[in-house]
Amino acid sequence: AQTVTQSQPEMSVQEAETVTLSCTYDTSESDYYLFWYKQPPSRQMILVIRQEAYKQQNATENRFSVNFQKAAKSFSLKISDSQLGDAAMYFCAYRSANTGNQFYFGTGTSLTVIP
Amino acid sequence: KAGVTQTPRYLIKTRGQQVTLSCSPISGHRSVSWYQQTPGQGLQFLFEYFSETQRNKGNFPGRFSGRQFSNSRSEMNVSTLELGDSALYLCASSLAWEEHNEQFFGPGTRLTVL
Numbered sequence: 001a002q003t004v005t006q007s008q009p010e011m012s013v014q015e016a017e018t019v020t021l022s023c024t025y026d027t028s029e030s031d032y033y034l035f036w037y038k039q040p041p042s043r044q045m046i047l048v049i050r051q052e053a054y055k056q057q058n059a060t061e062n063r064f065s066v067n068f069q070k071a072a073k074s075f076s077l078k079i080s081d082s083q084l085g086d087a088a089m090y091f092c093a094y095r096s097a098n099t100g101n102q103f104y105f106g107t108g109t110s111l112t113v114i115p
Numbered sequence: 116k117a118g119v120t121q122t123p124r125y126l127i128k129t130r131g132q133q134v135t136l137s138c139s140p141i142s143g144h145r146s147v148s149w150y151q152q153t154p155g156q157g158l159q160f161l162f163e164y165f166s167e168t169q170r171n172k173g174n175f176p177g178r179f180s181g182r183q184f185s186n187s188r189s190e191m192n193v194s195t196l197e198l199g200d201s202a203l204y205l206c207a208s209s210l211a212w213e214e215h216n217e218q219f220f221g222p223g224t225r226l227t228v229l
Binding site: 037107 | 220
């Protein structure tokens with residue numbers, strides 16, 4: 001089975017600064033999708049950004065961007081100009097292109113934004 | 116469109132009891148997945164239903180079961196509850212088996228087993 005590892009249980013960043021959250025995964029597949037989800041305190045999980053493995057170009061969504069290194073099986077999330085509303089638990093997730101909607105999640109990184 | 120809804124939001128049970136949780140997906144979504152979220156383990160995949168059929172199943176004991184109805188609403192059942200079943204149970208829906216398909220999550224049901 002695929003595994004997803006987030007080695008940073010907690011991270012903090014000053015407001016307006018940049019922070020990078022790490023994620024590595026283990027798979028023998030070549031076709032898959034990667035996601036970052038955000039779970040604010042007591043609120044629903046929402047999608048932040050996604051990356052198709054067949055695309056070399058890193059995905060970006062406004063202040064959020066990823067650094068996808070397929071050979072290294074690394075998928076980090078960069079948050080620029082951090083805002084107080086970015087404080088949340090962030091989960092990295094993997095989905096195979098071949099097995100439907102079975103997502104594998106990391107254990108999460110709790111991000112604190114310091115005013 | 117209304118989002119994914121889950122009922123009840125909170126539930127307290129005692130060991131040995133059984134529980135049924137409900138999930139209503141976003142209108143038009145035919146795939147429903149269930150996850151167990153605990154502080155140390157993150158999100159663990161339970162199962163996925165698509166068009167009333169279980170399409171994928173995670174590594175959970177047979178005490179965990181589910182079903183999906185013709186209107187795509189889904190229920191999961193946990194029998195003979197154990198203390199370790201205390202968790203947030205999340206439901207997620209998506210359109211179908213499409214590439215880079217996004218899952219939309221509900222608010223979860225917080226189950227406490229005493």
